[in-house]
Structure formats: structure tokens, C-alpha cells
Amino acid sequence: MVELMKAKRVLAIADALSFYCALALVALMLTGAFRDDQNFSYSLSTKEGVGGDRLPVMNIRPCDEIYVVGEGETLHTISDKCGDPFIVERNPHIHDPDDVFPGLVIKITPSSSRIQ
Template identity: 55%
Template sequence: MGGSRTASSDITAWCSAVGLLSLILLLSVRENNASNDSVRGFQFSEKPCEEIYIVGEGETLHTIGDKCGDPFIVERNPHIHDPDDVFPGLVLRIAPFYFSRKV
């Protein structure tokens, strides 16, 4: 009977060790991925704007580009003939990827 308890204890200890090791490995991978979300001084971030953007009162293409992380709004929106003629309610297409400078 004593050998059965030892085997059971060994299995429990082994399963606990494997579980703990798996948890440590998983957390390590997640932390490593979070730190690798940067490329040459730029850090990827959550999308500050949706792909379709509606211009609000007082906004310019420059302020929208800064806010949304898309400096190429005019190139993505062929319906904009004059970049200075931006008005509230104008619908814009914004790039689906965003990045910001690392601080």
C-alpha cells in the first residue's frame, strides 16, 4: 500500500510541476510578444480610428492624420479634390494599420 501512495504523490507532483512550467512559459511568451510589437522606433498600438471616418467640426486632414496615424489620407480618398476643402460630415477612408513613435 505504501508504494501506491508514493506513486500517486509522484504523479500529483509531476502534474503540478508541468502545470506550473506551462503557466510560466505562457506568461513568458505573452510578455515577449508585447515587447516585440515595435519595429525601428515605432510601436504598434490599438487603432485610434475606424477604417471609415466622418470629419467633425473644426477638423483638418492634418489633425485627422495625426489623430488616426495616417499621413496618406488624400491618397486614400480620391474624392478629395482640394485638401483645404474639408467639412463636417465628409466621409474618409483611413488606413487599417496604425503605429506611434516610441516614447
Template identity: 60%
Template sequence: MTSSRPPVSYDDAARLYCIIFLVLIVLLGSFTNDEYLIKKINPAVGQACDEIYVVGEGETVHTISDKCGDPFIVEENPHIHDPDDVFPGLVIKITPSGRRN
């Protein structure tokens, strides 16, 4: 008794595997979070920082703002009169943009 199905060619099998692979990539891409991808590519961007932050050696208001995701550090910390006048050990309040009211 012989089979009634025609044999599958290598081209058809390769095409099928490519389609399955592309569908999986699209599905996996729809489940990822853009913020996760940004942090994965550049972990220093948007890191979660504690609400109370102690300035470290070599840090500036700009670098802390980028690191913690808070563009309003000077406005929220009235004791910082000059953004260029931060020093190691200075305590500042951090409110990342995602937690703003």
C-alpha cells in the first residue's frame, strides 16, 4: 500500500519553518516592554532610585536626573541653589516622572 500524500520538498519545509519563526518573533515582540528594552540596552537609563538620594563622587544634577528619571531635581530641592554646586554626600529628594502626582 502506497501513501497518497506527495512528498514534502525541502523548500516547502524551509518556508514553513521561516513562517513559524517570524510569527514567534512577532508574538514575543508584542509581549516585551519598551522600558525593559531600554534598560537592557543601557542599564544606566531610568534606574529606580530611592526617594532619598545621596550624591556620589563625580555626579552632577544632570547625571543623577538621567540615572533616576527625575528631570525636576532642582525644583524639588530648594536647598540646591545652583545645579553646578552639588557635592558628594549632599542629600536630595528624587521623584521619578512615573511617580509624579
């Protein structure tokens, strides 16, 4: 009978310990998710809200130097997304900025203001 009570007590301690470890792990994950030195932007869209406010949702990663145009993208959206306002000037094979199609390969050079 005494051994059964000891086993229940050990089980209760282990159960409480695992709960607090899980709680600590979740707290560490949340604090790491909102650090300021991450290399991506937080936004629901490529346009800023009123007063420059942005909601903290991760969706944009830094663009590679070689970029392949995706479905529905324009040079304007790529420029906003990648921080390169001179895409046409740096890509002489683009003769008409309105004639951008999925699969087109372009060179991206982000401006220094976007690099963190």
C-alpha cells in the first residue's frame, strides 16, 4: 500500500514537472519569435498600413540575387517585396516593364535601406 502511494506521488511530481517544462518551452519559443534582429519583414501585405503600422505576421523573406518571377507578380510588387527600385535599369533584357511573365529570371540588388 505504501509503495502504491509513493508511485502515485512520483507520478504526480513527474506530471507537474513535464507541464512546467512544456510551459517554459512555449515561453522561450514566443520570446524568440518576436526578436528585433531577424532578417525578414513582418506584414500581411506588401503595403504599409495607416501611419506605417504593420501587423506582426511573418511572410516575407529576403530575396535572392537571382529572382524568378512567379504567377501574378509585377515588377512593382517584386520591387516592394525585395527592396530594389531599379529592377528595369539592372536588367537590360526587360524591354517593356509591363511584359513580365512567370518564369522570367531577373537580377535583384536590394537597396541598403532594406538590408538589416
